[in-house]
Amino acid sequence: MDQLLQTLKDGIAIGSLYALIALGYTMVYGILKFINFAHSDVVVLGAWLSLLFARKLEAVTGWGAPPWWAGALVLILAMAACALAGFCIERLAYKPIRGAPRLNVLITAIGVSLFLQNMGQQEWMFGTRPANIPALVNDATLFTVGRVNFTLLDAAGVGTALALMVGLEWLVFHTKIGRGMRAVSHSTATASLMGVPVNRVISTTFVIGSALAAAGGFLWALKYSQIKQTADTSWTLLGLKAFVAAVVGGIGNVRGAMLGGLAIGMLEMFGAAYLWSSMTDVYVFGLLIAVLLLRPGGILGKAVVEKV
Amino acid sequence: MNTSAAQLRERSRALAPGVGLSLARGVAPLVACLVLAVALQIAVRPLMGDYAAKLVLDIGVAVILAVSLTIVNGFTGQFSMGHAGFLAVGGYASGAVTYYGSLKVWGSAATHGGLLSGRPMSVDPSTLPLIGSGDLLFVGALLVGGLTAAALGLIVGLPSLRLRGDYLAIVTLGFGEIVRVCIQQTGPVIRTAAEAAQVPAWKLATSVGGALGFTGIPKYTSLFWVWLIAGITIMVAYRLKRSTYGRAFLSIREDEIASEAMGVNTTRYKVWAFVISAFFAGIAGGLFAHTLGVGLSAEAAGFLKSFDIIIMVVLGGLGSVSGAALAAMVVTLLPEWLRGKHVGPVDLSQYRLVIYALALILMMIFRPKGLLGVAELWDRSLWTSLAARLKRLAGGKGGSR
Numbered sequence: 001m002d003q004l005l006q007t008l009k010d011g012i013a014i015g016s017l018y019a020l021i022a023l024g025y026t027m028v029y030g031i032l033k034f035i036n037f038a039h040s041d042v043v044v045l046g047a048w049l050s051l052l053f054a055r056k057l058e059a060v061t062g063w064g065a066p067p068w069w070a071g072a073l074v075l076i077l078a079m080a081a082c083a084l085a086g087f088c089i090e091r092l093a094y095k096p097i098r099g100a101p102r103l104n105v106l107i108t109a110i111g112v113s114l115f116l117q118n119m120g121q122q123e124w125m126f127g128t129r130p131a132n133i134p135a136l137v138n139d140a141t142l143f144t145v146g147r148v149n150f151t152l153l154d155a156a157g158v159g160t161a162l163a164l165m166v167g168l169e170w171l172v173f174h175t176k177i178g179r180g181m182r183a184v185s186h187s188t189a190t191a192s193l194m195g196v197p198v199n200r201v202i203s204t205t206f207v208i209g210s211a212l213a214a215a216g217g218f219l220w221a222l223k224y225s226q227i228k229q230t231a232d233t234s235w236t237l238l239g240l241k242a243f244v245a246a247v248v249g250g251i252g253n254v255r256g257a258m259l260g261g262l263a264i265g266m267l268e269m270f271g272a273a274y275l276w277s278s279m280t281d282v283y284v285f286g287l288l289i290a291v292l293l294l295r296p297g298g299i300l301g302k303a304v305v306e307k308v
Numbered sequence: 309m310n311t312s313a314a315q316l317r318e319r320s321r322a323l324a325p326g327v328g329l330s331l332a333r334g335v336a337p338l339v340a341c342l343v344l345a346v347a348l349q350i351a352v353r354p355l356m357g358d359y360a361a362k363l364v365l366d367i368g369v370a371v372i373l374a375v376s377l378t379i380v381n382g383f384t385g386q387f388s389m390g391h392a393g394f395l396a397v398g399g400y401a402s403g404a405v406t407y408y409g410s411l412k413v414w415g416s417a418a419t420h421g422g423l424l425s426g427r428p429m430s431v432d433p434s435t436l437p438l439i440g441s442g443d444l445l446f447v448g449a450l451l452v453g454g455l456t457a458a459a460l461g462l463i464v465g466l467p468s469l470r471l472r473g474d475y476l477a478i479v480t481l482g483f484g485e486i487v488r489v490c491i492q493q494t495g496p497v498i499r500t501a502a503e504a505a506q507v508p509a510w511k512l513a514t515s516v517g518g519a520l521g522f523t524g525i526p527k528y529t530s531l532f533w534v535w536l537i538a539g540i541t542i543m544v545a546y547r548l549k550r551s552t553y554g555r556a557f558l559s560i561r562e563d564e565i566a567s568e569a570m571g572v573n574t575t576r577y578k579v580w581a582f583v584i585s586a587f588f589a590g591i592a593g594g595l596f597a598h599t600l601g602v603g604l605s606a607e608a609a610g611f612l613k614s615f616d617i618i619i620m621v622v623l624g625g626l627g628s629v630s631g632a633a634l635a636a637m638v639v640t641l642l643p644e645w646l647r648g649k650h651v652g653p654v655d656l657s658q659y660r661l662v663i664y665a666l667a668l669i670l671m672m673i674f675r676p677k678g679l680l681g682v683a684e685l686w687d688r689s690l691w692t693s694l695a696a697r698l699k700r701l702a703g704g705k706g707g708s709r
Contacts (some may be wrong), residue, residue: 107622118661118665122658240485264527279493281489
């Protein structure tokens with residue numbers, strides 16, 4: 001029973017992270033129809049920037065225990081910086097090839113991803129060694145069920161992810177720019193004819209997606225405290241799993257990404273707890289292949305037939 | 309008007325090249341490859357230092373990998389990102405065959421190579437034959453590696469090639485990861501012949517080192533084998549491109565729906581491209597596994613390796629065999645060339661992958677089809693159009709256009 005509860009808790013914690021990152025993939029895919037391979041690297045950037053900001057803050061305030069606002073401030077700074085990075089990536093790399101064949105866009109995305117990974121490895125950036133982020137949240141046990149502890153850190157992580165997702169949901173369905181996004185995602189040409197500022201909408205999409213990625217990176221750093229070097233393969237895997245989450249939920253679908261994130265998190269945690277723990281990647285990709293074969297549109301998406 | 313079947317057959321027979329000519333066309337390049345590879349090993353190898361020889365060898369393996377990936381990514385336009393998975397599978401399969409084969413036959417994993425391959429250190433070269441008894445095992449192992457990879461290519465290809473571009477990329481990337489994880493689960497290598505004799509054959513196949521890597525594989529790979537196979541790979545890929553298969557591949561690449569409407573069985577051709585490509589990647593894996601100084605580990609299946617190969621294919625030209633080979637050469641040599649180069653205080657070798665990444669992005673913006681596109685180095689039209697362009701640039705009265 002305890003194990004079940006523990007696994008459930010872990011699944012929700014990691015699943016909400018996947019969901020947060022999956023949102024960025026699904027938004028870009030929904031609008032531009034390509035996999036933004038560099039998204040996972042923006043997550044890494046977010047994690048490392050959180051680390052830098054947290055260290056700076058620690059040095060400036062000289063805290064013994066972190067004040068309550070430290071985490072929020074670092075999160076906001078990291079999100080702002082990554083939003084800027086996302087904007088630049090879109091303008092410099094993706095905009096010049098908009099409308100090019102999908103393969104070319106995919107290759108560009110891989111190029112951007114490699115660029116970010118390897119720039120981050122430079123000594124004057126983040127270096128080639130993993131680092132530890134200072135504690136930003138006073139971790140206390142909130143309550144205990146059976147032998148499972150629910151800590152403040154868990155609550156903060158899931159809470160932040162949830163708040164951001166609700167915010168995005170509101171943005172997409174209840175604001176003007178959100179309506180623009182949905183219009184562009186439906187048909188870029190038509191939206192442009194109807195007076196939707198397509199460039200601005202696409203830039204906004206990247207900005208929001210990158211900010212969410214930064215939040216994902218921040219929460220990841222908070223959860224695991226050690227941050228791996230930028231070119232570490234675990235980051236690419238994290239990005240891939242988040243993308244799988246987006247596909248499983250239904251690509252291009254905001255709610256689907258959340259659902260898919262939770263599904264992947266649960267699958268991983270339950271697979272690790274009750275089956276072989278070293279094979280979690282295999283379960284995730286197995287699920288991807290199964291979904292693509294049986295229900296290519298994902299759980300909430302609908303299958304799209306390619307027309308001539 | 310009313311041409312009967314018999315007349316048609318008659319006419320096509322008259323047009324077909326004679327047996328002698330087609331035989332010569334088929335065999336001549338093979339013989340040329342063989343002669344060049346022998347010359348490389350016997351005449352050129354002693355002149356090179358070990359370092360240069362290792363570089364030339366690495367280039368050869370890279371050429372095989374890049375050219376084989378060109379069949380899928382270049383000709384067929386399907387974006388496979390799991391090529392390293394096939395490399396690793398081929399490497400492990402062929403490594404297991406030579407290692408355990410040697411244990412069973414000779415009782416130890418020492419090499420039994422000839423002059424043309426990796427030979428035992430202590431033996432006087434003048435007493436050796438050209439091809440040693442171990443080389444036969446090695447060639448068999450390479451074939452096993454290639455076929456294992458091809459079979460896997462079929463298994464991966466059948467379901468996933470119904471998917472479109474981006475999804476295929478993700479699935480193949482995932483496939484490479486699954487291969488990596490599975491290799492890490494294998495058992496430790498069995499060290500002695502006595503132990504190996506007591507263990508059933510299927511168990512030997514899974515005793516390939518796991519997370520520690522597969523060590524102790526006899527080192528048969530030589531310049532001769534690598535460049536012979538590289539030559540064959542280039543030849544097969546080029547002929548494939550010019551065959552009906554190649555035209556079907558290219559038509560899928562240009563427009564999948566249109567080519568299906570023209571009666572091309574797209575799924576079938578995509579699977580074929582995948583299987584052929586995986587076969588050569590598997591053989592390259594076998595060559596890699598038997599190279600002196602290489603530690604075969606699960607990391608060979610990782611996506612960093614796949615990315616390396618993709619970079620070669622994209623930079624060289626999507627669909628150009630010679631372009632991929634050229635890019636493989638450049639991409640392999642560049643880090644060596646950058647080593648120790650400084651611009652001011654900046655150590656350039658630190659920026660190797662940054663340079664590749666920038667090259668990829670800029671290439672996609674300014675020349676999306678890659679350096680050569682589908683053209684080959686030996687296409688005359690490539691050079692005439694280049695000359696014309698140069699002429700225009702120099703202010704001449706314009707080229708052929």
